[in-house]
Amino acid sequence: MSTLAPPPPGAPAPAVLAAVAPQGPDVAGHRPVAPDARPGVVADPLPLPRAGWGAADALAALEEARLVLPVAPDEPEVVSVLTTVVLRLGDDAVKVYPPGTDAAHLGAVATALDGSRRGLLPRQAPVVTSSGVVVVSPWLADARPARWPRIGRALRRFHDDHTDADVPAWVPLRRLDGLLDALPDDAAAVLLDARAALLDAVASAGTELGTGAVHGDVSPGNVLRSRGRTWLVDLDFVARGPLEYDLTSAARRFDAGELDDVTYLRFCRAYGHDVRGWAGRPVLDAVAELGGVLFRLWDDRQRGVGSPWLGAAVGRWRTPL
Incomplete structure (x- = not known):
């Protein structure tokens, strides 16, 4: 589960909608991993993380991504760890995907859903780091599961x-x-x-x-x-x-x-x-x-x-x- 919120009324469209190129932004030369070229294998844009990948890797990815992300200097709080890691950073929710995640896929989905009245979208483009792909969204205050x-x-x-x-x-x-x-x-x-x-x-x-x-x-x-x-x-x-x-x-x-x-x-x-x-x-x-x-x-x-x-x-x- 993630805890995301819509941008405030009148805010500009999430940067992901304009900034994700086929390769997506990166940090220190880390580009998205190339699709699997083995015959008969469908490249998964959202691969499962390798054994051992988890919160420490996500925190390292966030530290790299700070170089290009306008996020608060606060200490992040680990919220959940599963196939992705969700962190809270001040008023932002930071979701970190494992290495190999296709940042262009994430950006394309967000672009296609632009203007959604019910789907919560990221603030800006995914950032590719050596430890994972980082996506930032507003933190959803007082969230609870819907009936x-x-x-x-x-x-x-x-x-x-x-x-x-x-x-x-x-x-x-x-x-x-x-x-x-x-x-x-x-x-x-x-x-x-x-x-x-x-x-x-x-x-x-x-x-x-x-x-x-x-x-x-x-x-x-x-x-x-x-x-x-x-x-x-x-x-x-x-x-x-x-x-x-x-x-x-x-x-x-x-x-x-x-x-x-x-x-x-x-x-x-x-x-x-x-x-x-x-x-x-x-x-x-x-x-x-x-x-x-x-x-x-x-x-x-x-x-x-x-x-x-x-x-x-x-x-x-x-x-x-």
């Missing part, structure tokens, strides 16, 4: 505002490529086959709601309420895909008992659609499930522990649908 009806309304506004946004195409499960080297050959083959089957099924499923800019990670932690307004944050995975994908998260939570009937139906009414009756939903649920497996693999690797559960998971993915 599901508000999430539904904010999500509908976001979808309506960005139907034609020029964001990258949705490429599910691309992070598998970065985990293959740590997997046994049989497990890697099964998961690759499962991904291929799911991507084919996604292409065949179509959409009832149409395609547009999907947030890609809808949850109360990524939809925040602050001073009378609701904002979608963590826009890293915004992509052009079936709008139903953003609705399946609530449906899965309902199925799991996390949301009761009343709460779920209020979400559906606020958005204007209930995805449970759509024939393509099982495919998107399977995509999310396999994505959870990939995250769990990465988390085990990051913590230096084994994955004794992998055998059972591989068995499940021999028949992905």
Whole structure:
């Protein structure tokens, strides 16, 4: 979860919208890492961090970035550490992505969402350093997770505002490529086959709601309420895909008992659609499930522990649908 805020009324557009060139700004000659050129490997613009990368690296990246960023000289506070690191620096939220992150991708998404009434955008261009890619946004004061009806309304506004946004195409499960080297050959083959089957099924499923800019990670932690307004944050995975994908998260939570009937139906009414009756939903649920497996693999690797559960998971993915 990040804690970001919109610029004050009348403030200039975030610098990222004008300043990100294909290479993006850098510090001391550190350019974005070149895309993976291996045959059959889709370069991930948002790669998972290597084992050991974390808060210390993010703090080092911020210190480098201070050379070109107009940020306060305050001592940063570490807010969260996961696949990225979020720092608080005075009135700014500083998000640091691991080395290899495509700064041009981050800039392109922000540019495509210019003028968003519900999506919170960075102040200026990402800065590439030797320890990570640094993005600065206003800190969102008094933030709290939004309730599901508000999430539904904010999500509908976001979808309506960005139907034609020029964001990258949705490429599910691309992070598998970065985990293959740590997997046994049989497990890697099964998961690759499962991904291929799911991507084919996604292409065949179509959409009832149409395609547009999907947030890609809808949850109360990524939809925040602050001073009378609701904002979608963590826009890293915004992509052009079936709008139903953003609705399946609530449906899965309902199925799991996390949301009761009343709460779920209020979400559906606020958005204007209930995805449970759509024939393509099982495919998107399977995509999310396999994505959870990939995250769990990465988390085990990051913590230096084994994955004794992998055998059972591989068995499940021999028949992905």
